[in-house]
Amino acid sequence: MAELLLELFSEEIPARMQARAAEDLQRLVTDKLKVAGLTFTSAKSFVTPRRLALVVDGLPLAQPDVKEEKKGPRVGSPQQAVDGFLKSAGLASLDQCEKRDTGKGEFYFAVVEKKGVATAAILPEIILAAMGDLSWPKSMRWAANTQRWVRPLHGIVALLDGKPLSGVFDLGGGEVAFGDKTKGHRFLSSGEITVTNFADYKAKLKAAKVILDQAERRASIKAQADAVAAKEGLAVKPDEGLLDEVTGLVEWPTVLMGKIDDEFMSVPHEVLTTSMRVNQKYFALLDKNGKLAPRFLVTANIEASDGGKAIIHGNERVLRARLSDAKFFWDQDLKVTLAERTPQLDTITYHAKLGTVGQKVSRVKALARDLAKFIPGCDAGLANQAAALAKSDLVSGMVGEFPELQGIMGRYYARHENLSGEVADAIADHYKPLGPNDTCPSAPVSIAVALADKIDTLAGFFAIDEKPTGSKDPFALRRAALGVIRLILENKLRLGLRDVLASSFHAYGTVVAGSANDLLAAADDLMEFFADRLKVALKEQGARHDLISAVFALGTEDDLTRLLARVDALRSLVDSAEGANLLAGYKRATNILRIEEKKDGAAHSAAPDTAWLQLDEEKALHKALGVAHQQVADSVAREDFGTAMRALAVLRAPVDAFFDKVTVNADEKDLRGNRLRLLNSIRDTFNLVADFSKIEG
Numbered sequence: 001m002a003e004l005l006l007e008l009f010s011e012e013i014p015a016r017m018q019a020r021a022a023e024d025l026q027r028l029v030t031d032k033l034k035v036a037g038l039t040f041t042s043a044k045s046f047v048t049p050r051r052l053a054l055v056v057d058g059l060p061l062a063q064p065d066v067k068e069e070k071k072g073p074r075v076g077s078p079q080q081a082v083d084g085f086l087k088s089a090g091l092a093s094l095d096q097c098e099k100r101d102t103g104k105g106e107f108y109f110a111v112v113e114k115k116g117v118a119t120a121a122i123l124p125e126i127i128l129a130a131m132g133d134l135s136w137p138k139s140m141r142w143a144a145n146t147q148r149w150v151r152p153l154h155g156i157v158a159l160l161d162g163k164p165l166s167g168v169f170d171l172g173g174g175e176v177a178f179g180d181k182t183k184g185h186r187f188l189s190s191g192e193i194t195v196t197n198f199a200d201y202k203a204k205l206k207a208a209k210v211i212l213d214q215a216e217r218r219a220s221i222k223a224q225a226d227a228v229a230a231k232e233g234l235a236v237k238p239d240e241g242l243l244d245e246v247t248g249l250v251e252w253p254t255v256l257m258g259k260i261d262d263e264f265m266s267v268p269h270e271v272l273t274t275s276m277r278v279n280q281k282y283f284a285l286l287d288k289n290g291k292l293a294p295r296f297l298v299t300a301n302i303e304a305s306d307g308g309k310a311i312i313h314g315n316e317r318v319l320r321a322r323l324s325d326a327k328f329f330w331d332q333d334l335k336v337t338l339a340e341r342t343p344q345l346d347t348i349t350y351h352a353k354l355g356t357v358g359q360k361v362s363r364v365k366a367l368a369r370d371l372a373k374f375i376p377g378c379d380a381g382l383a384n385q386a387a388a389l390a391k392s393d394l395v396s397g398m399v400g401e402f403p404e405l406q407g408i409m410g411r412y413y414a415r416h417e418n419l420s421g422e423v424a425d426a427i428a429d430h431y432k433p434l435g436p437n438d439t440c441p442s443a444p445v446s447i448a449v450a451l452a453d454k455i456d457t458l459a460g461f462f463a464i465d466e467k468p469t470g471s472k473d474p475f476a477l478r479r480a481a482l483g484v485i486r487l488i489l490e491n492k493l494r495l496g497l498r499d500v501l502a503s504s505f506h507a508y509g510t511v512v513a514g515s516a517n518d519l520l521a522a523a524d525d526l527m528e529f530f531a532d533r534l535k536v537a538l539k540e541q542g543a544r545h546d547l548i549s550a551v552f553a554l555g556t557e558d559d560l561t562r563l564l565a566r567v568d569a570l571r572s573l574v575d576s577a578e579g580a581n582l583l584a585g586y587k588r589a590t591n592i593l594r595i596e597e598k599k600d601g602a603a604h605s606a607a608p609d610t611a612w613l614q615l616d617e618e619k620a621l622h623k624a625l626g627v628a629h630q631q632v633a634d635s636v637a638r639e640d641f642g643t644a645m646r647a648l649a650v651l652r653a654p655v656d657a658f659f660d661k662v663t664v665n666a667d668e669k670d671l672r673g674n675r676l677r678l679l680n681s682i683r684d685t686f687n688l689v690a691d692f693s694k695i696e697g
Contacts, residue, residue, distance in 0.1 A: 001041070002119065002161035004056040005198050006127060009182055011151035012049045015248030017137055018214075021150070022047040025054055028130035036122050037063050046212050048251045049301075050186070053212060055198040061161070063116030072108035075099055085110070120160050124167030124178065127158055131169060146172030157182050162196045184208020185252050187302050209252040209303070218247040224255035225297050229285055232257065234293050237284040239277065246281055250301040256308040258282075258316045260294040264323040267330050268412050274402050275326050280319060329397035338392040338413050338427075345391055353464045355511045360456060361391050363507040367452035370503060374495040378444035379422070386426035386449045389414065393427070407431050422446070433483050440483075440490045451487050454480040458529075459504035462522045463512040467529070481533040488560045489537075497558040501526055527558065534560065538567075546696045547571055553691035562639060569641035570690055574697065578649045585655040586692045589679040592664055596676055604676040612674035617661040621654040622678060629685045636688055644689055655682065 006029070013021065026045040033040060033056070041058025072085040082094065089110035091097065097108045139148040147170065158165040158178035167178040181192040182201070188209035195201040202212050211217045222243060225236045246253075264272065269292040276282035276296055283297040298315045300308065346358035354360070368387040372380035393399050393410035411428035415421075422445040429446040430453050432438055441450050457480050461467070468477050488495070505519045512519070531552045535545040547567045557563050573579040597603055613619045628647045635644035664679065666672045686692045 001057070002059045002061055003159075003197055004040075004054070004059055004123065005157060005159040005195070005201055006054045006056075007155075007157035007182055007201070008052040008131070008153065009155035009157070010050060010052075010149065010153045013047070013052070013150055013248075014138075015049070015245045017150060018047040018049075018248045019244075021052055021134065021136070022054075022214075024134055025052050025130065028133050029054060029126060030056065032126040032130060033059075036126060037066075037116075038119060038122065047214055047248075048210060048212060048217075049249060050251065051182070051212075053201075059119055059160070061120075062118045063122065065116050066114045068112045068114065070110040070112070072097065072110060075106040075108060082108070120163070120165060123160055124158070124165050127156075127165070127178075128167060128169060144173040155179065155182060157195060157201070159195070159197065184210050185301075188252060211252060214247055217250065217253060218243060221246060221250075221253045221255060221299055224253065225283055225299075228255050228257050228297060229295075232285075232293075232295065234285040234287060234295060236297065237273065237286050237292075239283065242277055242281065242283065246283075246299045249281065250299055252301060252303070254300045254303055254308065256298050256300055256312050256315075257285075258296050258298060258312045258319065260296060260323070261320060262294060264327055265292075265294055267323065267327050268409070270405055270408050271326050271330065271398065271402065272323065274405060275322050276319065278402065278404075279322050280315070282315075282319070326398070326401070329401055333396045333398050333409070333413065334416055336396075337417055338389040338410065338419075341392040341395050342388065344395040348394065351460070351464075353466075353512065354460045354508075357391055357394065359511060360460075361388060363456050363504070364390070364449070364452045366507060367456060367500075367504055368448045371448045371451055371495070371500065372444075374493055375444045375447050375491070378448050382420055382422050382445045383426070383448040383452075385420075386423040386430070386445055387452060389419075389423070390427050390430045390449055390453065426450075433486055435479065436482070440486045442491060447487055447491055447493070451484060454484050454487075455500060455504050456507070458484070458526060459501060459522075460508060460512070462526045462529070463505060463508055463519060465522070467525065477529075478533060481530055482537055485530070485534055485537045485560060489564060492561050494559055494561055497530065497560060498523070498527060499558075527552075530560075534563075538564070543567055544571065544696075546694055547574070547690070550690035550692060550694040553694050554687070565639065566641050566690065569645045570695075572642070573645040573649060574695060576649070578652050579645075580697065582649065582652045582655065583692060583695060583697060585652070585659065586682060586686050588659060589655070589682045590693055593676060593679045593683065596665070604673060604680050606677055608674050608677040608681060612671055614671070615662055617654070617657045618675065618678060621651075621658045622681070624651055624654040625678075625681045625685055629681070629688070632685060632688045641689070648686065648689065651682075651685070 008025075022045040026043055030040070030043050038059055040056050043054065043056045046053040070089050072089070073081040085108065086092070086094070089112065091110055094108065097110050099106055100109050136148075136150045139150050140152075141148055142152045153169070153171070153176055156167075156169060156176050156178050157180060158167060159180055164180045165178050169176045180196070181194050182205070183189070183191075184193055184205060185208055193204050193208060195204060205212050211220065229236050260272065272292060273284040276284060280298070285293040285295045285297065287293045296319065298311070300311050302311075304311055342358070342361070345361055346356050348357040349355075350357045350360045365384050365387040368383040369380045372378040372383045390407070390410065393406055393413060396409060396413070398409050399406045407428045407430065411424045414424035414427055422443060425443055426441075426446040426449045429441040429443070430449040432450055433440045441447050457475070458477055461475050461477055466475060473479075487493070501523050505523050508519075531548065535543075535548050538548065539545070547570050548563075550570065551557050551563050551566050557566065574583055593604065608622055610622065613622055628651050631647035632644045635641065635647060662675065664672065664675045666675065
């Protein structure tokens with residue numbers, strides 16, 4: 001068994017593209033190996049800023065020999081058919097064919113044995129095809145070449161069983177030949193390195209100051225950072241995304257500590273960490289109290305002879321310039337209040353069909369005031385004020401420089417103006433939750449503004465028919481809907497979602513083109529969208545999607561907190577033995593009713609006539625239904641869904657007895673009609689809780 005070693009050596013690959021490129025290279029090569037009939041035991045890809053590498057172990061030295069059979073014409077067929085068969089099979093005469101009786105006559109069969117091709121002869125074509133299929137988010141041409149690659153490609157190592165493969169990658173103006181030579185670190189090594197296999201390759205790269213394995217580089221950066229920070233009694237602020245990015249920027253990491261000038265420590269810490277992270281890829285440090293320390297960590301790609309003093313000095317100088325800009329924005333922003341910035345929002349287009357950000361703010365203000373009455377402890381005036389100012393920081397210098405700080409900077413500006421803490425927090429929190437792992441606002445004013453903002457967004461985009469389709473959701477409407485659901489359920493809010501949505505659609509007025517019926521249809525679509533998102537939200541809690549559909553199908557349940565309680569009680573019922581049998585009885589009743597109503601062309605929705613109740617079983621069922629219907633209705637009105645389910649469970653015995661002893665489709669027309677009305681009573685009683693026809697099982 002042989003080993004394939006492949007390396008594509010180039011100029012620096014952007015860090016954000018590296019992991020995907022390594023995965024794609026491995027997938028493309030291994031898929032093509034399988035198609036070629038070349039099995040292998042393992043494959044692993046590696047990536048550094050200047051190289052993509054792949055090692056495939058356990059390859060055979062040649063394809064397996066194969067025997068192909070081809071069925072031909074029947075013996076005695078016309079010569080023209082025989083000649084055509086021989087030509088297609090690559091044979092000269094029928095002497096090279098076998099005759100076989102298939103049970104339907106005797107036919108010619110061509111048996112062709114193909115010798116497996118040497119793996120070394122197949123691999124170059126596979127590698128070149130994989131390189132051609134490798135897709136980059138952005139690529140370039142260089143020099144006189146027409147072939148695109150992520151960055152200029154300088155070399156290709158391609159070895160099978162320690163021997164270079166024969167191949168050339170055509171650049172359309174130049175070429176890169178396969179070989180056995182690579183290069184080490186750009187600054188810490190010189191000359192070419194000749195390699196013979198993967199173990200030799202990895203070891204020689206390390207000697208040339210290149211850590212090939214990205215996981216090993218990542219662990220080295222983290223360990224160095226923790227050690228350097230600990231020497232100063234500090235801790236590295238966790239940032240997995242930054243750690244991944246820095247891993248893709250260096251081949252031989254060296255972590256150094258620099259100092260932040262004291263004059264910048266008065267700037268909000270989020271600004272400092274964002275500037276360091278986004279612009280310079282520095283790690284922030286925390287003191288023992290968890291506060292930002294006036295220090296930073298930079299990961300160099302070199303071992304400096306002076307211990308890194310010049311590197312630290314240079315990075316401190318660059319950071320000083322960056323933070324000077326940030327401090328300037330901060331100082332200038334404090335000179336203008338949030339309220340004074342609000343008129344500028346009228347000049348920003350929210351969406352071409354939905355007006356300006358200023359118009360959105362007006363709608364969110366009104367909706368937040370309306371929502372306040374559903375949120376215990378929420379002051380409508382504060383909700384109105386927070387909604388009015390929530391977007392004002394979008395026109396600040398700081399958010400213009402760092403858009404990811406929107407909301408956060410608004411809270412700082414509000415605090416600087418000595419506004420209510422509830423208002424300041426609501427400004428910062430109104431974008432939350434941003435995802436399943438984000439915290440959900442729990443302060444009353446924050447809840448009101450966050451809900452209003454998301455509901456307005458959803459209503460607007462559904463009104464103009466910009467709904468999510470398939471995997472596409474450019475306006476993050478799924479996330480917004482899940483945010484609304486979390487805000488309602490986690491804070492146990494009691495509100496009718498249909499009325500709130502209707503109010504939100506109405507608020508768009510003449511901004512959105514379309515009739516009242518169009519908006520009504522959009523509102524219905526949005527409710528269905530919420531039902532789908534609720535299924536997703538409750539999936540991790542073990543809630544069944546069919547139970548949610550059963551409750552939503554009533555068309556009257558739009559209080560999500562109450563709906564969840566109803567679903568929980570319904571689950572307890574259908575998961576029990578009584579519930580399973582009861583569900584079977586319900587479905588039997590509704591199936592008979594549906595078939596007979598279709599046959600009759602009329603609904604059997606009237607109350608059963610007691611005069612036509614002949615058998616004890618139908619009398620007992622009628623009586624039990626009367627008691628259960630009242631108990632279920634009263635329990636649902638009290639929102640005591642557990643009692644409602646227990647009242648339904650009592651019906652199991654009389655329903656089972658009815659179907660055992662009573663023939664519904666009696667010969668006598670009036671008797672048949674009365675028994676169908678009795679089945680309708682079963683359906684009506686169950687539908688007080690949910691549409692049981694939607695429940696699976």
